[in-house]
Amino acid sequence: MRRDVFQAIADPTRRAIILLVASQAMTPNALAEHFDSSRQAVSKHLRILTECELLKQEYSGREIYYELNVTKMQEVDKWLEQYKKIWENRFNELDKVLATIKSKKK
Amino acid sequence: MRRDVFQAIADPTRRAIILLVASQAMTPNALAEHFDSSRQAVSKHLRILTECELLKQEYSGREIYYELNVTKMQEVDKWLEQYKKIWENRFNELDKVLATIKSKKK
């Protein structure tokens, strides 16, 4: 199935998984301990996160370590960039206003 | 209903609406022209986007102009920031490696 990063990060449990995995790679069992839901539920989240490449799998015997694929996270940042221009411009406008006020006070 | 920014941007139609509205405030009718689905479907998306404060409404007679609330967009950026540190560190590590290679070549 074609998975989308935005759809993946929409779920709060998945964002929590991302946060946990960001500091260190973890196995499904270890991750599941942090949640109320079953290991299988967590496993399904891991599948979704892996399918959209937000997570990478590292096999070690029968264990699978899931780690964050930071590169894919940048995709969200890339999407935000077009809007960043807008809010930075807002700041510039504000700067101008402040500068004007300042010069008038002199 | 309590609406979440991440859930709001998960839908591709809603992201398209955000993009359209980013350049200029638009009415539901004007927006609906850009999509295959009905005006009411677009209206429901607008409701979700407004509820999570990604959009603001500007009333003008019987028309309602929807405009982007850039401030709320920054919430996503704020979430990303903790991961930005990680990918910037990766870059620094890479820089070190490149620097080492460079000095060896000399």
Next chain:
DNA sequence: TATTTGTGCAACCAATTAGTTTCATATAAT
């Protein structure tokens, strides 16, 4: 070899979602 452990997958289910059609209402135009 027999058993335990770590994992993914399938089948099922309740809740949510994104769409539809049909309305009600307020403003604008004739």
Next chain:
DNA sequence: ATTATATGAAACTAATTGGTTGCACAAATA
């Protein structure tokens, strides 16, 4: 005053989602 337009809300529906339980299977351990 009547009609047309812009909009939101309600009721319904099909598809998707996030959860469950039960299973299969490979790797580690006894």
